[in-house]
């Protein structure tokens with residue numbers, strides 16, 4: 490299976506495709522144009538894009554070494570499952586194993602099998618649409634200082650890991666590669682994308698979060714927070730859900746029973762997500778210079794938790 494393949498952390502050689510862009514975790518490819526010269530291919534000139542999740546892992550906006558074997562396949566499998574659960578929310582998928590039967594039939598090259606999504610190229614909005622249903626992480630830090638999260642006032646007396654009275658939308662500005670994303674107010678998103686789009690991004694984010702939370706809870710899992718990315722369809726302008734969705738990279742997930750019964754923050758927030766990596770890194774790195782290599786047991790634990798989340802949510806969905 491793809492999980493047994495060696496860690497894929499660098500762009501792949503994919504017949505029929507050319508590498509166009511690498512983010513911290515995903516590599517984007519556009520259809521190879523035999524007429525094109527050796528110049529770097531332009532993502533914006535292509536209507537189709539192959540989004541391939543590597544095994545790279547990032548934390549605090551740094552790509553860490555080594556990768557986590559199987560992670561890219563897990564992220565893509567989970568994203569595809571969630572897109573399938575979210576009927577009615579327009580998404581960027583053109584074809585995938587679920588609709589085409591196999592990766593091959595969907596036009597996905599064998600070397601990227603299990604880790605790729607064939608998508609419409611969208612005009613991405615420079616906004617990370619963060620929704621938080623629970624108080625933790627940077628939100629908890631800010632709350633302790635000012636009883637707010639991203640400037641939004643909250644009731645007094647909340648503890649780390651508590652459920653918020655209502656899910657809140659706390660957008661961030663997508664910083665260019667190498668810079669840190671920056672929390673911004675809703676008003677700032679209006680300046681960036683206009684009032685109508687800003688309102689629609691907030692509405693869609695909150696609606697998707699509510700639907701996903703309910704599905705997660707039915708499976709014994711709490712969706713604490715997540716980040717969506719949307720883009721505009723180039724032909725119709727329709728606001729479309731893109732990138733990865735509701736994965737253990739883009740979200741915090743906790744065990745619902747432990748959250749209820751746990752007595753320590755560690756028990757209540759027993760993460761199915763990257764928190765394991767963040768916690769280890771915080772304890773072993775002062776965020777200057779190059780981050781240290783992740784030890785084997787942290788890699789193993791993270792991979793195991795990513796696998797368990799997929800099993801809990803999607804049941805026996807085969808991992809390619």
Ligand code: ATP
Nearest residue numbers: 512513514515581608609610611613665666731732
């Ligand atoms: P950055 O965007 O700064 O590189 P990142 O490190 O989070 O951030 P990745 O998630 O690794 O990047 O890469 C995925 C990239 O692909 C993101 O820039 C995302 O906005 C972009 N993307 C996802 N889906 C689409 C799409 N359908 N059309 C165009 N771009 C897309």
Ligand code: MG
Nearest residue numbers: 512513514732
């Ligand atoms: Mg990303």
